[in-house]
Amino acid sequence: MSPRRRKPSKHQRPVSDRPLLGGTQERQSRLDGDWIVRRISGSASAKAYRCPGCDQQILPSTPHVVVWPESPSLLAAIGGAQSLDERRHWHTACWQRRR
Numbered sequence: 001m002s003p004r005r006r007k008p009s010k011h012q013r014p015v016s017d018r019p020l021l022g023g024t025q026e027r028q029s030r031l032d033g034d035w036i037v038r039r040i041s042g043s044a045s046a047k048a049y050r051c052p053g054c055d056q057q058i059l060p061s062t063p064h065v066v067v068w069p070e071s072p073s074l075l076a077a078i079g080g081a082q083s084l085d086e087r088r089h090w091h092t093a094c095w096q097r098r099r
Contacts, residue, residue, distance in 0.1 A: 024038065024039050025037070025038040025039075027070060030098065030099060031099055033069060033070070033071070034069070034070040034071070035067050035068065035069060035070060036067070036068055036069075036070055037065050037066075037067050037095065038065060038066045038067075039063070039065055039092070040063060040064050040065065040066055040089075041063055042061045042062055042063045043061070045058070045060055045061055045062055045063070045064065046060055046061075047060055048060055049064070049089035050089075051064075051089065051090050051091045051094050052088050052090065052094075053090050053091060053094025053095065053097065053098060054091060054094050056091075058089055058090075058091060062091075063092065064089055064090060064091055064092055065089070065090050065091075065092050065095050066087050066088070066089050066090075067087065067088055067089075067090055067095060068086050068087035068088070069086055
């Protein structure tokens, strides 16, 4: 029997392999492209974020959405970054108002 290998820490794995816990995910189209939108429940939200829509804090335990481009930007592709590096936390209402 071979020895069991431990999974590396999420902080040592590439960003594309890091989990984004909780919620459901869908693809949405906007004027500036296609986005992946994941709904985060209040129980899955453990820290504060700044909403790019209103520049106000999203407090811990507040349901919200996490949004990132479906395709990495050209700049990110050149720099080797993943589209998950571009994910942002939005108040649900702020994201819904965005066109």
